[in-house]
Amino acid sequence: MRRVNRDERARIALTLNGRKLAAEAEPRMLLSDFVRHVLGATGTHVGCEHGVCGACTVLIDGVATRSCLMLAVQAEGREVRTVESLAASDGKLNPLQQAFRNNHALQCGFCTPGILMSFTDYLARNPHASRDEICDVLSGHLCRCTGYAGIVAAVEEAAGKVK
Amino acid sequence: MKPRPFDYARPDTVEEAVELLAEYGDDARILAGGQSLLPMLNLRLVEARVIVDIARIAELDAIRDRGDMIEIGAAVTQNKLMSWPQLQKKVPLLAAAFPFVGHFQTRNRGTVCGSIAHADPSSELPLTLAVLGGEVVLRSKRGTRTLPASEFQIEMMTTARETDELIAAVRFPVGEGQGVAFDEVARRHGDFAIVAVAASTSKDGLRVGVGGMAGHPMVRTINGDTVGAISTWAEELEGYEDLHATPALRRDLFRNLAPRVIEEAKRCAG
Numbered sequence: 562m563r564r565v566n567r568d569e570r571a572r573i574a575l576t577l578n579g580r581k582l583a584a585e586a587e588p589r590m591l592l593s594d595f596v597r598h599v600l601g602a603t604g605t606h607v608g609c610e611h612g613v614c615g616a617c618t619v620l621i622d623g624v625a626t627r628s629c630l631m632l633a634v635q636a637e638g639r640e641v642r643t644v645e646s647l648a649a650s651d652g653k654l655n656p657l658q659q660a661f662r663n664n665h666a667l668q669c670g671f672c673t674p675g676i677l678m679s680f681t682d683y684l685a686r687n688p689h690a691s692r693d694e695i696c697d698v699l700s701g702h703l704c705r706c707t708g709y710a711g712i713v714a715a716v717e718e719a720a721g722k723v724k
Numbered sequence: 725m726k727p728r729p730f731d732y733a734r735p736d737t738v739e740e741a742v743e744l745l746a747e748y749g750d751d752a753r754i755l756a757g758g759q760s761l762l763p764m765l766n767l768r769l770v771e772a773r774v775i776v777d778i779a780r781i782a783e784l785d786a787i788r789d790r791g792d793m794i795e796i797g798a799a800v801t802q803n804k805l806m807s808w809p810q811l812q813k814k815v816p817l818l819a820a821a822f823p824f825v826g827h828f829q830t831r832n833r834g835t836v837c838g839s840i841a842h843a844d845p846s847s848e849l850p851l852t853l854a855v856l857g858g859e860v861v862l863r864s865k866r867g868t869r870t871l872p873a874s875e876f877q878i879e880m881m882t883t884a885r886e887t888d889e890l891i892a893a894v895r896f897p898v899g900e901g902q903g904v905a906f907d908e909v910a911r912r913h914g915d916f917a918i919v920a921v922a923a924s925t926s927k928d929g930l931r932v933g934v935g936g937m938a939g940h941p942m943v944r945t946i947n948g949d950t951v952g953a954i955s956t957w958a959e960e961l962e963g964y965e966d967l968h969a970t971p972a973l974r975r976d977l978f979r980n981l982a983p984r985v986i987e988e989a990k991r992c993a994g
Contacts, residue, residue: 567731
């Protein structure tokens with residue numbers, strides 16, 4: 562049994578965007594804060610911190626997850642992917658990101674990393690997602706700039722192009 | 725906000741988990757998917773001395789076909805059950821309810837048993853369990869007991885679970901060939917329902933359940949004049965007031981929603 566006391570800092574080993582690493586966190590630290598403040602991957606944004614807005618969505622073993630609703634210690638041994646993993650090392654956008662750019666699917670960009678991670682998971686399961694299915698998945702995110710139409714258009718464009 | 729400090733324990737077996745619950749009782753909180761518990765911890769609506777994380781107990785991560793019942797272990801996520809190939813055939817009402825349960829992203833981690841443990845009065849999974857007459861399996865150091873859904877959920881977010889008990893599984897009766905329907909009114913698709921209605925044909929008549937009208941799901945068997953029966957029932961239900969609706973609005977939504985759901989269930993039974 563794994564046990565960590567409240568005032569103790571546990572060493573948490575996990576894979577972040579393909580890199581194995583380990584860092585310390587106390588039990589109450591949220592994965593969202595661990596990823597941003599301890600591991601330094603600030604692409605993941607924190608909005609509401611109670612699972613409503615979807616801005617902090619990351620992939621855990623390939624599955625879209627709200628990182629504010631998960632403790633860092635729960636991610637121990639797991640593979641975590643954040644928005645930093647999407648573009649190529651030379652900065653070239655992946656097809657989903659490029660589709661967002663083509664369709665003006667972001668303005669301030671605060672919600673974008675979470676939405677990209679949700680559809681990275683969803684399009685991997687359902688590459689030719691319909692408009693209705695896209696809207697259903699998008700209902701798990703809040704965007705205050707775009708009115709969503711551009712986002713739906715972008716995901717429709719990407720559907721089938723994302724491996 | 726951030727949670728208050730707590731100890732964290734991740735038992736490897738159910739025996740270890742119930743040992744911890746026996747030791748800490750009310751001071752322990754059980755964590756499975758965390759989609760209800762983490763928001764409450766973050767908002768400091770609840771606190772715990774120890775969080776008991778059961779998500780990695782392999783024995784609890786199973787869907788078991790027991791013939792007349794489908795048993796869902798406490799670590800089974802909502803999306804895992806939703807994509808179980810037999811679901812539509814075995815428990816059609818559950819298949820109809822799932823698209824309303826949270827969002828894709830929360831169903832990825834949220835568990836079926838966790839939603840039933842949380843016992844929100846307008847939540848879809850407790851309503852489905854109540855309409856179908858399912859069971860909750862509770863394990864503790866003292867042994868195992870099984871409660872019918874009607875005896876499990878007592879009041880708003882209050883259940884018959886003793887503080888040393890773990891919800892090990894829930895069981896949904898197999899309902900092959902039932903005519904079923906589910907619908908709800910919510911502010912945003914996937915949010916908590918203001919009023920949710922589920923209906924299923926059965927040999928005794930039509931089983932109808934409503935969430936959001938009382939502290940727990942209300943279920944009745946209706947034969948004959950459905951519109952009249954719903955209208956009478958709506959008057960009897962007190963409803964409750966929150967940010968989203970008054971009792972009068974809830975009654976009105978129920979009166980409008982229920983006949984449509986009932987018609988669809990009957991049509992579906994063909």
